[in-house]
Amino acid sequence: MFWLVAGALLLAAAVALVLGVRRGRAVEAPALQDLQVYRDQLAEIERDLARGVIATEEATRLKTEVSRRILETDRLTRQAGGAGETRGPGGTLLIGFIVLLLAGSVALYWHLGAPGYPDMPLTARLAQAEELHRSRPDQAAAEAxxxxxxxxxxxxxxxxxxxxLRATVAQRPQDIQGRRLLAQNEARLGDFKAAYTAQRQVIDLLGDKATAEDHAGLAELLIFAAGGYVAPEAEAELSKALALDPQNGTARYYAGLMFAQLGRADRAFVLWRDLLEGSPADAPWMPVLRARIGEIADKAGVRYTPPGAGVKGPDAAALQAAAGMGAGDRAAMIEGMVQQLSDRLGSAGGSPEEWAQLINALGVLGRKDEAAEQWAAAQAAYAGQDGALATIGAAAQAAGVAP
Structure with missing residues (x-):
């Protein structure tokens, strides 16, 4: 229906413009104006003669003079070659300009608009997001x-x-450290429900001493148990974490994920952009942020180029595959990616951000000797380029291979 209405309006505008150009450009020749004056004079002479105002001889003389002028004007008109004239640019040029203008408007909508989308007024979208936030499934339903x-x-x-460990923790109801270890290792085994149960017990035992990281860790385990969905229970823990530490990276990342799931890409983008730009390169949420920030920016209607956009990291398929792997397989996959990046930089070179990514990854993997070698290679490749060396040097310092 949108395209039918838009096409009809476009056609009507085109027809109106073309007709306006054609009608407005035909101007009456001066000779035609003179002819009309002479015809009016002949009619006036006939009326005066009928009323007896002038004599017959005078009327004949006047009509003869006017008729002579009419014949002369008609001769001049034929010589001019027509009854009208064209002024200004050619009509074809103007019609072409109109077609170009209309086609440009369609192209502009195709680039900036959203062809095929229904009407989405901001008020309705915000109300829909609020309703979705209020009525979304709880943790139990999401886990099911x-x-x-x-x-x-x-x-x-x-x-x-x-x-x-399970037996020991069961025998020691006040053992906070034991429950921390239990939560971490249950998560390693993929039993996220047991993991978040243990983490919740940690928070209950700590009471007011529970940190932002404790609450963010519980939220993360709840989200994992729900298959990546941020339920109201997880949101409550995120709110507690951010109240204690507004800069907590884990809580900020999952808060952005929640807003993305609720259709509030505008709020998700602000959270993720600030987190992406303010986090170290080896932060655990960085690969996912780099993979998704462009999509969220598009949905938020923002043109955004993330820092280090030229860095080649794992794509969405690789991240999804890694999420379903065991710890050993995931480590092997990461090792393979690091080796590919190392081989490419060694043979073809790369950007400062790519060198920084490689050195950071090697430092996280505990391969400091290789990180030091890559730092030396990067210094040789970017000798004299202070800006590039500053970027790579920050990664080398984080990896512990630079002063």
């Missing part, structure tokens, strides 16, 4: 609908240690 995570293959020795 969440896909079951793949089973994590663990060594028998680790499973034996986990059995002993």
């Amino acid at each position: 609908d969440a896909p079951r995570p793949p089973a994590v293959q663990a060594e028998p020795e680790f499973l034996d240690l986990m059995a002993k």
Whole structure:
């Protein structure tokens, strides 16, 4: 319906403009104006003669003179070649300009608009997001609908240690550290419900001493258990974390995720942009932010180029594949990515951001000797370029291979 109405309006505007150009450009020749005056004079002479105002001889003489002028004017008109004249630019040029103008308006809408989308007034969208926020499923419903995570293959020795840890924690109701370890290791096994139960017990035992990181960690485990969905229970923990520490990166990331899920890309973008620009390169949320910030910016109607946009990192498919891997397979995948980046920089070179990414990754993996080698190679590649060396040097310092 939109395109039918828009097409009809476009056609009507084009027809009106073309007709206006054609009609407005035909101007009456001066000779035609003279002819009309002479015809009026002949009619006036006939009326005067009928009323007896002038004599017959005078009327004949006047009509002869006027008729002579009419014949002369008619001769001049034929010589001019027509009854009208064209002024200004050619009509074809103006019509072409009108077509170009109308086509440009369609192209501009195609680039800036959203072809195929229904009407989405801001008030209705905000109301819809608010209703979705108010009535969205709770944690239990989300867990029931969440896909079951793949089973994590663990060594028998680790499973034996986990059995002993569970038994020990059960016997020590006030053991905060034991419950912290239990939450971390249950998450490693993929049992996020057991993990967030243990983390919640940690917070209950700590009371007012619970930190922002404690609440953010509980929110993260709740989100993992719900298959990546931010339920009201997880939102409550995020709010507590941000109240204690507004700069908590984990809470800011998941708060942005919640707004993205609610259709508030504008709020998600602000949170994620500030987090992306203010976080160290090796922060755990950075790969996902780099992969999704462009999509969120588009939905928010913002043109945004993230820092280090030229860095080639894992794509969305690789991130999704990594999320379903066991710890060993995930580590192998990361090792492979780091090796590919290292090989490419060694053979073809790269941007300062790519060198920084590689040195950061090697530092996180504990391969400081290789990080030091890459720092030396980067210094040689960017000798004399202070800006580039500052970017790479910050990563080298974070990896512990530069003063």
